[in-house]
Amino acid sequence: MHETRPAKITSPITTLNGGHLRTAPVALIVGAIGIGVAIMLSLGSEEGLKRFMFTYLTSFCFVLSISVGCLFFVTIMHLTRAGWSVTVRRVAELYAMCALGLGILFIPILATVISGSDMIYSWNQGGWTMHDLTTAEKAEFVNVANRPPLEQMKYQFLNQNFFTIRVIAYFLAWGGMAWFFLSNSLKQDKSGDKNLTSRMQAFSAPLMILFAVTVVFSSFDMEMSLSALWFSTMFPVYFFAGAFLSALCTILLTGLWLQKTGRVTDEITIDHYHDLGKLMQGFVIFWGYIAFSQFLLIWYANIPEETFWYNLRINQPGWMTLSILLLVGHLFIPFFLLMGRGLRRNRKMLAFSAIFILAMHWVDHYWLIMPQMNPEANLYTLTGMGIVIDLACMVGVIAVYIAMFCMIAGNRSLVPLKDPRLGEALNHEVH
Amino acid sequence: MAEENTNSSTDENSKLIGLVAQFDDPDSLVQACDQARQAGYTKTDAFSPFPVHGIDPALGIKRTILPFIVLGIAVGAVFIGLGMQWYTNGGSLGEFSTDESPVFPGYRFKISGKPYFSLPANIPVTFEVIVLSSAFATFFGMWFLNKLPMLSNPLHRISRFKRATNDKFFLMIEQADEQFDRGSTEAQLNQWGAVSIDECRRDLTDNNLPSWLRLFALMGAILLLLPPVAIFRAMGMTSRAPRLHVVPDMDWQDKSKTQTLSPIMMNDRYLFADERVMRAPVDGSVARGQLDADTELYEGIKSDYVPTVSMTTPQGSVRTGLGTQDEAEAAPPVEDVSMYVTEFPKEITVDEALVQRGQIRFNIYCAACHGYAANGDGLVNQRAIALAGIGKAQWTSAKSLHDATVSNAEKNPLGRIFETISKGRGTMGPYGAQIPTADRWAIVAYVKALQETGIKPVLAVSEEDKSGESEASDANATATTPEDKTRPTP
Numbered sequence: 001m002h003e004t005r006p007a008k009i010t011s012p013i014t015t016l017n018g019g020h021l022r023t024a025p026v027a028l029i030v031g032a033i034g035i036g037v038a039i040m041l042s043l044g045s046e047e048g049l050k051r052f053m054f055t056y057l058t059s060f061c062f063v064l065s066i067s068v069g070c071l072f073f074v075t076i077m078h079l080t081r082a083g084w085s086v087t088v089r090r091v092a093e094l095y096a097m098c099a100l101g102l103g104i105l106f107i108p109i110l111a112t113v114i115s116g117s118d119m120i121y122s123w124n125q126g127g128w129t130m131h132d133l134t135t136a137e138k139a140e141f142v143n144v145a146n147r148p149p150l151e152q153m154k155y156q157f158l159n160q161n162f163f164t165i166r167v168i169a170y171f172l173a174w175g176g177m178a179w180f181f182l183s184n185s186l187k188q189d190k191s192g193d194k195n196l197t198s199r200m201q202a203f204s205a206p207l208m209i210l211f212a213v214t215v216v217f218s219s220f221d222m223e224m225s226l227s228a229l230w231f232s233t234m235f236p237v238y239f240f241a242g243a244f245l246s247a248l249c250t251i252l253l254t255g256l257w258l259q260k261t262g263r264v265t266d267e268i269t270i271d272h273y274h275d276l277g278k279l280m281q282g283f284v285i286f287w288g289y290i291a292f293s294q295f296l297l298i299w300y301a302n303i304p305e306e307t308f309w310y311n312l313r314i315n316q317p318g319w320m321t322l323s324i325l326l327l328v329g330h331l332f333i334p335f336f337l338l339m340g341r342g343l344r345r346n347r348k349m350l351a352f353s354a355i356f357i358l359a360m361h362w363v364d365h366y367w368l369i370m371p372q373m374n375p376e377a378n379l380y381t382l383t384g385m386g387i388v389i390d391l392a393c394m395v396g397v398i399a400v401y402i403a404m405f406c407m408i409a410g411n412r413s414l415v416p417l418k419d420p421r422l423g424e425a426l427n428h429e430v431h
Numbered sequence: 432m433a434e435e436n437t438n439s440s441t442d443e444n445s446k447l448i449g450l451v452a453q454f455d456d457p458d459s460l461v462q463a464c465d466q467a468r469q470a471g472y473t474k475t476d477a478f479s480p481f482p483v484h485g486i487d488p489a490l491g492i493k494r495t496i497l498p499f500i501v502l503g504i505a506v507g508a509v510f511i512g513l514g515m516q517w518y519t520n521g522g523s524l525g526e527f528s529t530d531e532s533p534v535f536p537g538y539r540f541k542i543s544g545k546p547y548f549s550l551p552a553n554i555p556v557t558f559e560v561i562v563l564s565s566a567f568a569t570f571f572g573m574w575f576l577n578k579l580p581m582l583s584n585p586l587h588r589i590s591r592f593k594r595a596t597n598d599k600f601f602l603m604i605e606q607a608d609e610q611f612d613r614g615s616t617e618a619q620l621n622q623w624g625a626v627s628i629d630e631c632r633r634d635l636t637d638n639n640l641p642s643w644l645r646l647f648a649l650m651g652a653i654l655l656l657l658p659p660v661a662i663f664r665a666m667g668m669t670s671r672a673p674r675l676h677v678v679p680d681m682d683w684q685d686k687s688k689t690q691t692l693s694p695i696m697m698n699d700r701y702l703f704a705d706e707r708v709m710r711a712p713v714d715g716s717v718a719r720g721q722l723d724a725d726t727e728l729y730e731g732i733k734s735d736y737v738p739t740v741s742m743t744t745p746q747g748s749v750r751t752g753l754g755t756q757d758e759a760e761a762a763p764p765v766e767d768v769s770m771y772v773t774e775f776p777k778e779i780t781v782d783e784a785l786v787q788r789g790q791i792r793f794n795i796y797c798a799a800c801h802g803y804a805a806n807g808d809g810l811v812n813q814r815a816i817a818l819a820g821i822g823k824a825q826w827t828s829a830k831s832l833h834d835a836t837v838s839n840a841e842k843n844p845l846g847r848i849f850e851t852i853s854k855g856r857g858t859m860g861p862y863g864a865q866i867p868t869a870d871r872w873a874i875v876a877y878v879k880a881l882q883e884t885g886i887k888p889v890l891a892v893s894e895e896d897k898s899g900e901s902e903a904s905d906a907n908a909t910a911t912t913p914e915d916k917t918r919p920t921p
Binding site: 292295296299300302339340341429431 | 484487494498502543544545551552554555
């Protein structure tokens with residue numbers, strides 16, 4: 001029989017309840033070990049520190065995209081005045097807040113740029129050469145185009161100073177946005193003031209524009225500029241699609257974990273998971289749509305300035321395997337994993353799908369970043385010990401990220417206590 | 432509410448379908464549904480002005496199979512979408528559908544060098560087909576499952592029931608249910624809190640169409656067939672009737688077209704004596720930036736040259752078009768080669784950049800006929816010679832520019848090559864209108880550079896061999912492909 005639940009928090013524990021004091025140090029130690037092992041092994045490898053920096057950038061972009069996706073989740077929920085998501089919104093707010101902390105993790109990468117090294121970004125060097133082209137292609141560029149070489153033109157945007165300024169601006173913008181939402185929401189926990197919600201809603205629209213701009217340019221800067229001569233205006237959308245998808249998975253997994261450990265047991269219901277699952281499936285398809293659109297346009301136009309990027313990932317046997325893995329693992333399998341109400345209302349299945357998608361999302365960033373390290377090498381020259389480096393670094397960065405989450409969450413409530421739409425969320429029911 | 436005729440469910444004019452109980456609020460409806468299900472009723476239905484949470488489990492309604500219908504149709508659409516494109520693109524069935532024996536001819540168009548059937552190009556269309564057919568499957572599947580369209584529903588005969596779209600809630604128990612019993616069911620409904628109970632009866636009076644209407648419908652259907660029949664008949668037929676003009680003032684516009692007579696009349700006379708639509712510039716006027724007085728730069732003719740009387744016609748200014756070689760030889764042109772400049776005009780700086788520019792322009796404009804190495808083996812030329820061989824065309828072979836007559840600086844000074852490009856020569860057409868002056872000089876520079884390399888013609892042009900001018904060895908000629916040609920600076 002259907003009864004309306006009162007808009008009251010009933011779970012006995014709504015905070016990490018001291019868990020962060022235990023988890024954070026452990027996570028930090030694991031993080032230090034993981035990253036340390038990765039650095040040591042890389043130094044012994046052929047490419048040296050460069051090997052580590054690339055895999056570090058991969059894992060960094062992976063966790064960054066989660067935070068960015070969570071920030072989008074919070075903003076869009078305010079923008080649409082959503083009621084259902086109130087009980088999972090705090091988790092997203094906390095992850096979004098991690099974006100500021102991730103700014104610290106970006107320092108090693110920024111340091112290579114500031115020190116004038118082209119270890120990661122090939123555009124960052126004296127006479128920036130057409131790094132990842134063959135001699136014949138280079139000659140063609142210079143001969144055919146009766147104008148300054150492309151590097152010269154792109155250098156206006158991709159240069160040390162401007163890059164540094166932009167990156168700092170991104171992290172400040174994300175941190176500022178996340179803090180705005182988190183602090184107001186925390187304030188409401190105490191006062192229950194409805195005006196705070198109105199205020200967040202009013203600001204969510206302009207902030208959404210800020211979000212769009214920063215995500216577009218940060219994806220250009222951090223990932224796409226690895227292959228600085230490439231063109232694709234679809235890239236930021238691709239980045240965003242993966243980011244929001246992985247954010248949904250992370251929110252879902254965090255919710256499940258919190259409930260499994262006896263926290264916020266009453267507030268997040270199967271209906272919330274069901275809706276998250278629906279969104280996940282939607283964004284799996286969206287990711288596929290965008291990935292294919294980007295590919296199709298370039299494939300059809302068949303212009304060497306654009307095709308070389310895919311050529312690398314399709315005609316090199318190793319990267320080809322990874323491309324197929326993404327197509328199947330990032331699109332087809334999750335599509336069917338999340339198909340149907342039964343699967344989307346089964347916590348175990350959802351947890352499995354979320355972990356699977358997150359793993360694929362990491363592979364996605366690997367696929368975007370690693371081929372750029374040494375365009376001549378193919379995946380097979382990166383495997384072997386390389387796998388250990390990648391996994392160690394991934395574990396390390398994720399552990400640091402978890403520690404960051406624990407420290408930010410602290411003793412704060414993991415669910416908004418007095419949100420005006422709490423009742424709606426608690427009584428949320430889907431079919 | 433209570434009927435006397437409790438036992439007979441059917442009388443002459445109507446048949447009992449079920450009992451409809453009214454409730455005043457959603458909660459009592461849900462409760463009643465729950466009790467009806469517990470009492471073992473299965474053929475029940477509830478009606479409410481808005482979706483009521485929890486009504487589905489209360490009624491024991493199973494989940495719809497619509498998603499599976501949609502999934503099935505969508506998977507089918509993948510094959511339909513791909514198959515349709517595969518067929519229309521003349522996809523391959525091995526030896527059954529080659530160009531020669533087209534069992535499935537399709538439309539075999541090569542588009543930007545892609546295979547006839549290439550998956551990436553076909554995915555968007557397939558995707559659209561999936562989306563469209565899924566939407567249809569959802570929409571019409573829902574109709575089908577809900578037995579729509581239903582032109583008449585006995586429920587609408589109950590006047591109270593109208594408020595189901597407004598503020599009342601109804602539960603219906605069908606007569607077809609095994610548990611149904613007119614009396615006890617009514618008692619149960621009352622017990623569960625029904626505010627009022629109505630019988631739902633189907634009208635059994637004759638509901639056939641009047642016979643004259645059938646006739647009309649038949650005639651209408653036949654008439655509707657006429658337009659398609661007319662269209663089918665018209666297909667593939669010729670007609671002498673003038674076409675219909677739906678928007679006449681778009682078909683006949685008040686304007687003059689190029690190369691026609693001027694329609695402008697004044698006092699019954701044409702406004703322009705020559706009656707032409709296109710007006711020539713006034714004598715002696717020069718358009719801005721087109722003075723072109725410097726003959727050395729613009730025509731390749733020495734500025735101090737004074738035409739002599741012995742000159743018949745200016746060479747090359749008229750394209751002879753289909754003139755045969757015989758005619759050309761019959762009237763050998765009288766030419767004063769001394770009129771042409773032998774040096775590049777002072778405005779043109781000859782350097783590597785110029786020659787490279789010349790190469791690009793040459794490959795675009797000239798290579799089609801003269802070949803990349805200028806030895807006369809361009810594709811147009813080859814094809815034209817082949818056609819001429821079987822009498823399907825008349826063609827003067829595009830000369831090898833390494834021909835002695837062309838490469839000899841005495842007989843063919845720079846200015847003359849420039850003129851050849853600008854105004855054409857013999858059967859070669861003029862390119863002055865397409866290629867800017869500076870580019871034409873660049874081509875001249877590149878032609879001279881090519882001639883310096885002394886490439887031997889690949890096409891067997893016998894005079895070439897006789898003249899014995901070609902100094903390049905065979906090995907040299909084969910090693911020289913257009914791409915890796917060295918670019919000497921003149």
